[in-house]
Amino acid sequence: MAIDVRIPTILRTYTDGAKAVTADGATLSALIDDLESTYPGIKDRLVDNGDLRRFVNVYINDEDVRFIGGLDADLADGDQVVVLPAVAGGAR
């Protein structure tokens, strides 16, 4: 199973500069574990205490995974995953 994963600029230090990589997994959680085995350290930037980090957005085929099961979201061969850090901040 091959899933195309788009990597944001800030995480390309883990992927030797690659903008997109291929990984494997039947769920988002499994996919992230597979990424971690190839690119050690990347999981911690995506997941905190067993949940997707609040200010990291992950999309499967353009759907925000928060609406389709989060880390349990299903993946199928040919799916496209996009990781984008939130653009957020503020005076608070």
Next chain:
Amino acid sequence: MLTIDQATYDAIVAHARRDHPDEACGIVAGPEGSDRPERFVPMVNAAGSPTFYEFDSTELLQLYKDMDARDEEPVVVYHSHTATEAYPSRTDIGLASEPNAHYVLVSTREHGNNDGPVEFRSYRIIDGQVTEEEVAVVDQLPPRSDP
């Protein structure tokens, strides 16, 4: 140094004034690696808050797909502070995730929705380190060096 054209500068300030007392946010995209802020893209502050901003996640994806299709990157990421100075807060620093971008902060604390001078400052925020930089406002950006 951030070099920005007057029209884009004015558009950022106008957006900040319009959305006051909530924080306004957006980007200025430009060709990858060019350091040229060419395409002004105001965004909705999904947080709708005077002390926080966040791009809506669906609009964020669309924005990055558009930039990808045009070989662009966010050259400027801007937002306003509406009651405090135009300096990155701890939240701004912790969440800054575009190491190549100029982070522009505008403060509308003096004049709110009205005309009058605003603070307009620019920073690099990399690995939690904030470096303020000079802002050069020009009539027009110089011609591109590589056509």
